[in-house]
Amino acid sequence: MSRDIVLHAVSMLFHGREADLLALDKVDLEIPAGRFVSLIGPSGCGKSTLLRLIADILKPHSGRILLGGDSPRAARLARAIGVVFQAPTLLPWRTVRQNVELPLKIVGSAVARGASPDEMIRLVGLEGFENALPHELSGGMQQRAAIARALVLRPRILLLDEPFGALDEITRQRMNLELLRIWAESGTTALLVTHSIAEAVFMSDEVHIMSARPGRITGTVPIDLPRPRDLAMMRGREFFDCVNKVRDGLFGYEGIPGPVPVEAF
Amino acid sequence: MFLRAPLIALISIALAGLVWQGLVVALHVPHYVIPAPDAIVAAAISQRHVLLAQAGFTVRATLIGLVVSLAFALACAVGFTRSREAERAALPLLIAFRSAPVPAIAPIAMLFLGRGIGTSILVVTIVSFFPLLVNLMRGLASVDRNAAELFHVYGAGFWQVFGMLRLPTALPFLFTGLRIAGAAALLGAMLSEWITGSHGLGNLILESADMRETELLWAAVLMSVGIAMGLFWLTATGERIVTRGA
Amino acid sequence: MRGWGLPLVSAAFVLILAEATQRAGLLPSVVPAPSLVLLQAWDNPALVSNNCLATLGTATAGYVVAMTVTFAASALAAMLYRLYGAVYNLGLTLHAIPVIAATPLLAILIGGGPPLRVLIAALSCQFPMLVGMMQGMRAADSRQRELMHVLAASRADTWRYLLLPAALPFVFAGLKIAAPSAILGAITAEWAGADRGVGAVMLNALFSFDVAKVWLSVLLTCILSAGTYGIWALAESHLLRWKISAENFP
Numbered sequence: 001m002s003r004d005i006v007l008h009a010v011s012m013l014f015h016g017r018e019a020d021l022l023a024l025d026k027v028d029l030e031i032p033a034g035r036f037v038s039l040i041g042p043s044g045c046g047k048s049t050l051l052r053l054i055a056d057i058l059k060p061h062s063g064r065i066l067l068g069g070d071s072p073r074a075a076r077l078a079r080a081i082g083v084v085f086q087a088p089t090l091l092p093w094r095t096v097r098q099n100v101e102l103p104l105k106i107v108g109s110a111v112a113r114g115a116s117p118d119e120m121i122r123l124v125g126l127e128g129f130e131n132a133l134p135h136e137l138s139g140g141m142q143q144r145a146a147i148a149r150a151l152v153l154r155p156r157i158l159l160l161d162e163p164f165g166a167l168d169e170i171t172r173q174r175m176n177l178e179l180l181r182i183w184a185e186s187g188t189t190a191l192l193v194t195h196s197i198a199e200a201v202f203m204s205d206e207v208h209i210m211s212a213r214p215g216r217i218t219g220t221v222p223i224d225l226p227r228p229r230d231l232a233m234m235r236g237r238e239f240f241d242c243v244n245k246v247r248d249g250l251f252g253y254e255g256i257p258g259p260v261p262v263e264a265f
Numbered sequence: 266m267f268l269r270a271p272l273i274a275l276i277s278i279a280l281a282g283l284v285w286q287g288l289v290v291a292l293h294v295p296h297y298v299i300p301a302p303d304a305i306v307a308a309a310i311s312q313r314h315v316l317l318a319q320a321g322f323t324v325r326a327t328l329i330g331l332v333v334s335l336a337f338a339l340a341c342a343v344g345f346t347r348s349r350e351a352e353r354a355a356l357p358l359l360i361a362f363r364s365a366p367v368p369a370i371a372p373i374a375m376l377f378l379g380r381g382i383g384t385s386i387l388v389v390t391i392v393s394f395f396p397l398l399v400n401l402m403r404g405l406a407s408v409d410r411n412a413a414e415l416f417h418v419y420g421a422g423f424w425q426v427f428g429m430l431r432l433p434t435a436l437p438f439l440f441t442g443l444r445i446a447g448a449a450a451l452l453g454a455m456l457s458e459w460i461t462g463s464h465g466l467g468n469l470i471l472e473s474a475d476m477r478e479t480e481l482l483w484a485a486v487l488m489s490v491g492i493a494m495g496l497f498w499l500t501a502t503g504e505r506i507v508t509r510g511a
Numbered sequence: 512m513r514g515w516g517l518p519l520v521s522a523a524f525v526l527i528l529a530e531a532t533q534r535a536g537l538l539p540s541v542v543p544a545p546s547l548v549l550l551q552a553w554d555n556p557a558l559v560s561n562n563c564l565a566t567l568g569t570a571t572a573g574y575v576v577a578m579t580v581t582f583a584a585s586a587l588a589a590m591l592y593r594l595y596g597a598v599y600n601l602g603l604t605l606h607a608i609p610v611i612a613a614t615p616l617l618a619i620l621i622g623g624g625p626p627l628r629v630l631i632a633a634l635s636c637q638f639p640m641l642v643g644m645m646q647g648m649r650a651a652d653s654r655q656r657e658l659m660h661v662l663a664a665s666r667a668d669t670w671r672y673l674l675l676p677a678a679l680p681f682v683f684a685g686l687k688i689a690a691p692s693a694i695l696g697a698i699t700a701e702w703a704g705a706d707r708g709v710g711a712v713m714l715n716a717l718f719s720f721d722v723a724k725v726w727l728s729v730l731l732t733c734i735l736s737a738g739t740y741g742i743w744a745l746a747e748s749h750l751l752r753w754k755i756s757a758e759n760f761p
Contacts, residue, residue, distance in 0.1 A: 057657050076663050083661045089654040093676045093753040102672060106664045133753050298619060357521065366691070368698045369732045372713050372725050376541040455611050459702060460717065467611055471703065474615030482619075486612045 002189040003068025003080060003156040005031040005054060010063030012049055012215075023049045025214035026063065031206075033068070033156075036183055036190045038200035038207045040246065046215025047193045051161050054191065055083050067157055075157070079107055082155035082188070084163040088142035090134040090149075097121065097130040100148045107153065120148040123182055140164075140171040147179065151186055158183070160192040164199075173231070176203060180229055197250070201242045202229060209249040219249040271498060300480045305487070308480030315469070316481075320488050323466040326382050326454045327496070330389025331446065337390070338397035338442075346405050346431065347423065363395045371457045380461040385454045392453040393446035400442030404435025440504035447496040455489060466492075543723045548730060551723045558712070563731060565707040569625065570697040570739075573632025574690065581637055585644035599645060606638035610696060614703045628700040628708075635696025636689035643685015647678030680751055687743035691736035698732055709735065 012024040023046040031037045039047045052058045053065060056072035067075040075081055090099045100117040121130055124144040134142055143163060150158060163179075164172040176199060183190050194200050200207045201223055209219040223242050225233055233239055282302040288294070289301040296304060309316055345352035367388065374387040408430055416426045458467030466489050473482040526545045533544040552559050581602070588598040610631060618627055651673050659669045701710025709731045716724035 052657075055657075055661050057660055076661060079663060081661055083658070085654055085657070087654055089658050091655065091673065091676065093679075093751075103662050106659075106662050106668045106672065135753075357517070364737070365733065366695050366736060368695050368702075368710070368713075369729045372717055372729055375717060376722060376725055377539070452609050452611070455609070456699070459611055460714065470611060470615055474618060477619075479619060482615055486616065489609075489612065 002033040002187055003070075003075070004033040005029070005157060005189060005191065006066045007050075007054075008064045008066075010050075010053060010060045010065060012046065012053065012058065013061040022214040024053075024060075025216050027215070027217055029208065029217060031189060031191060033189050034187060035205045036180070036192070036203055038192045038194055038204040039210060040194055040197065040200045040207055040250070041210030041215075042212050042250075043195065045210040045212035047210055048161055049215065050210075051083075051159050051191065051193050054157070055081055055159055079103070079153045080156040081159060082150035082153065082157070083159045084143070084146050084150045084161065086162045086165050088134070088139070088146040090142055090145055092134050095131050095133055096126060096137070096145050099134070099145055100152055103149060103153045115152055115154055117148070117152060120152045121145075123151070123185065124148045125178065140167050140175055143167065143175065144178070147182065151182065151188075154186065155188055158186070158188045158190045160190065162193055162195070165194075172199075177229075177231070179203070180227075184228065197243055197246050198234070201225075201239060201246060202234060207242075207246050209246060221245045221249060274494065297477060297479045300483055304480050305483045308478070309484040309488075312481055312484070316484060316488060319464065319466050319469045319485070320492065322382065322464045323385075323451070323454050323458065323489070324492060326385035326458075326465065327389055327447075327450045327492075329382075330386045330454065331393055331443075331450050333386065334390040334393040334397055334446065334450075335443075338394055338401055341398055342401040342405055343427070345402060346427070359395070359398070362391070365391075367392060367453055367456050371453075371460045374457065375461055380463045382464070384461050385457045385465065388453045388457040389450045393450040396445040396449065397439070397442045400438045400445075401435055404438025405431045407438070408434045436507055437504070440500060440507070443500045443503075444497065447500055448493060451489070451493050451496060541722055543726055547723045548726045551727045559727075559731065562707055562709050562712050563735065565705075565711075566694065566697050566701065566709045566735060569628045569700070569708065570632050570693040570735075572629040573634075573697060574636055574693040576629060577633040577637040577640055577689065577693070578686070580633070581641040581644055585641060585648060588645060589648040595645070599641070602638050602641040605634060608634070610635060610699050614700055618703065623704055627703075628697055628705060631700035632693045632696040635699070636693035639688040639692065640685045643681045643683070643688075644678070647681030647685075648674065650681055651677040683743065683747045683751060687740060687747060690739035690743055694732070694736040694739055 007027055007029040009026045009028060010024060011022070011026055014021040014023050027050065029050075039050060041047050049058065053060050054067065054072060056076040065072050067080065070078070070080075072081075090096075091102065094102065097117050100120055104117065118130070121127060124147050126141060126144055126148065129137060129141065134145070137145070147163070160179075164175050167175065180203060192200070192203055194203075201221075204223050207221045207223060208217050209221065210216065211218045221242060225238060225242070286302045289299060294301075300308075341355070345355070370391055371384070371388050374384045374391075378384045378387055412430055413426070416430055421429070455465065455467030455470075458465030459471055462468055462471070466485050469485045470482060470489070473479075473485060529538070529542065530544050530546055532538050533542060584598045584602070588595045613634060614627070614631055617630060621627055621630070655673055655677070656669075659673050664672065698708065698710035698713070701708040702714055705711045709728050713725060713728035713732070715721075716728060
């Protein structure tokens with residue numbers, strides 16, 4: 001069902017007014033089908049650009065991207081990609097159900113594999129709000145609707161661009177748990193872009209660390225925590241070890257003596 | 266410095282005139298449809314007494330109306346800043362007045378003041394009042410909060426705060442208002458001349474069209490464009506002088 | 512509807528005050544008693560309806576012409592982005608030509624008949640329409656466009672589901688503001704010599720010093736311009752419920 005993601009020597013160049021900016025420099029990346037993988041790095045490291053390349057919103061300057069063996073364009077035209085942006089990007093004149101239905105309307109009857117919108121709305125926990133307009137919902141609920149919309153075509157690949165970045169910490173935590181549950185039910189390949197170390201570790205099977213200027217993948221940390229994940233795991237030794245490994249990958253040891261301090265979460 | 270913009274305008278007007286002349290002559294456009302610039306200039310010179318007298322009438326009405334309007338707007342703005350109640354009481358009336366269009370104001374003004382300059386002045390005053398008031402109010406309200414608190418701590422009185430803080434802050438806004446009001450004022454003056462039908466450029470335009478004096482018609486139209494540009498230049502220059510001094 | 516109470520009460524108060532002071536002889540003769548103005552309309556229903564219809568006809572024709580032309584122009588600007596500035600500036604330039612200069616000049620070119628008045632009405636109302644349509648065509652933000660792209664929506668679907676609904680509020684705002692301008696343009700054009708229409712009634716009444724009829728024509732001017740605006744506002748509040756309720760949301 002799900003597709004793998006393979007990037008080979010992908011470079012991206014933005015033509016600036018004064019100088020060209022090398023946003024991504026020969027990035028190699030392999031994400032097996034059905035996995036949940038995170039990209040983490042400082043702002044401006046090109047992680048959102050990478051996501052947009054995979055979604056066929058941008059075209060790479062050089063290199064090759066394959067999604068289950070297809071080009072991003074072919075995968076997009078086959079409606080194999082679902083995207084959740086940082087902003088919910090709901091159409092304000094459509095109700096929750098109409099927004100979730102939108103991909104089905106666009107595909108028409110040609111592709112009959114879509115889920116029912118009501119099923120998706122139930123999955124993200126928005127029953128009772130089907131006929132609400134986006135502005136009547138809280139930020140977290142709007143983002144749930146956006147996730148339902150991204151899943152309604154049963155995408156093989158789900159791309160998440162800091163989907164909960166605008167939410168408060170408590171809501172964000174809850175939404176992450178929900179997202180994991182939804183992902184497990186849908187069986188899709190998920191790629192999450194984030195700049196929160198704890199979030200990346202908690203969610204993923206694998207965390208890829210990026211550096212900025214030029215954007216490169218500088219390291220990969222496998223996360224061997226059991227699934228399904230729960231909040232209690234975040235208090236465990238293994239979780240801290242993973243968090244520290246990611247942090248070391250981002251900042252280096254920087255000569256801190258003794259036990260590495262743990263981020264309060 | 267201040268003369269550069271008009272100079273550029275003059276040069277481009279001259280160029281446009283040359284192109285116009287060339288086109289009219291080359292395409293044999295009949296003079297009663299679109300006259301050539303040299304014919305318009307000739308008509309303007311031969312009828313300069315009429316043209317200047319009527320333009321003078323229009324300019325006088327526009328300027329007097331603007332000054333009266335500015336005085337009213339300032340008084341209202343001061344009053345509204347002093348007392349919220351006054352603002353709340355007067356605002357609905359002002360809004361009702363504001364939504365009345367010139368074609369509705371002009372005939373009533375004429376009923377009251379007849380066919381002379383009074384009607385033009387009244388119409389100009391009414392149409393230029395709102396842009397002036399709205400921008401003045403916005404300007405007076407946009408004082409820096411910390412500066413206002415500072416004045417308060419020093420125990421400054423209303424007029425001190427007004428003269429030293431509010432008015433200087435409001436000046437750029439006032440000029441924005443003047444620029445809008447100036448254009449509306451000239452149009453208002455000419456429209457009321459049109460309806461009173463006795464004096465001014467607006468009436469001259471209508472009369473020369475009726476008489477098929479196309480050259481004079483164009484001369485009057487161009488004259489009104491010139492007056493509009495002059496008004497605009499005057500406010501822009503005034504703005505530059507005042508804001509530099511501030 | 513609660514917001515209507517106070518204005519209605521104060522309007523009624525002003526009318527009653529005017530009636531009373533006029534009857535007491537305290538007002539100048541150029542201010543007629545409101546009842547006299549209404550009586551004028553009551554006694555000459557044909558005068559009111561004929562001339563209102565003439566003005567409405569002119570204004571509507573001009574409005575439709577302006578709507579067609581501005582729609583074509585803004586569609587052109589949307590398809591060929593290079594023309595965006597040119598289309599906008601053309602509209603702005605036409606808008607800057609005062610009616611009082613345009614009317615006699617155009618009269619020489621196309622004569623003083625109904626086509627002139629339609630053209631003047633069209634010229635008077637084109638700019639707000641154009642601005643609304645051009646703003647509307649750019650109203651969908653880049654995220655929403657990316658969404659349609661990822662969904663591999665066709666051009667037609669992108670228009671249907673995103674671009675047109677996103678444009679509607681702006682288009683409506685433009686059409687709403689333009690409606691009174693078309694009426695006022697038609698009335699001003701009638702001043703330049705028409706035998707029918709509210710503007711013609713106004714001018715005739717002024718020259719025969721028929722005070723009540725002048726006030727009646729002014730009243731009709733206000734009713735027509737406010738009424739056309741009101742129709743659009745009403746349509747807007749029904750068709751764009753999502754926008755209105757979003758604006759009122761705390």
